[in-house]
Amino acid sequence: MTPQAVLFDMDGLLLDTERVCLESFVAARRIHNLPDDEHVFLSVIGLRGPDASQVIRHSLNDALDLKVFDETWEEQLKMRYDQEIPVKQGAAQLLEILVSKGLPLAVATSTPTKIARHKLGKIGLLPHFNTVIGGDMVMHGKPNPEIYHRAATELGFDANVCYAFEDSEPGATAAMASGAKTIQIPDMIPPSPEFIKRGHIIAPTLLDGAVLAGLIETHDL
Secondary structure, three states: OOOOEEEEOOEOOOEOOHHHHHHHHHHHHHHOOOOOOHHHHHHHOOOOHHHHHHHHHHHHOOOOOHHHHHHHHHHHHHHHHHHOOOEOOOHHHHHHHHHHOOOOEEEEOOOOHHHHHHHHHHOOOHHHOOEEEOHHHOOOOOOOOHHHHHHHHHHOOOHHHEEEEEOOHHHHHHHHHHOOEEEEOOOOOOOOHHHHOOOOEEOOOHHHHHHHOOOOOHHHO
8 A cells, every 4th residue: 555644643653752751640649658550550641531531530549639639749740741751762763764755644643632732843753743733633543543644634535545653452443444554663562462463463662663664765764
């Protein structure tokens, strides 16, 4: 298939932010004398805010109001992001190559649109994208494919003529369900044996994934 456009998740894929989020999550829990419960954070990677909030609320077990916890977590995150928003290796290079080939690009992220645009703008990646679709712009979050259909439509295409990059299983599930050719670049959580059997491309880095998918050639690097 000749790709007509390329769709990208953001956190954990383009931005190396999942570890920052985890560290801030643990710091917030410790401030309120709660157990670290790193597994709770890992279980919500790739989910939209409302869906993630349900899991986190349950983990608090009525020991703390979710709003209070979220405010503390946001404070911890802001301190980290004010210092730096880390970018994944090869992200800027891949985007530049794809733009030079004339491919329209979109972000399809569970993060709210305003926050996503702010992050991408701060690190200079926003100009590469024709559109940014956040989790607040769809009714159903990942693993539902709605966000990928929306992102493709905004670019003027059907998802089944697009390539999609994801890091998490919920995100890759959404991308595959949309019909997009899916390339998964696992971040903090490796894909399960069952998920590997889905037959999509899995690669260690963005550039490796793009080469395997035929989006770029090694001489482009």
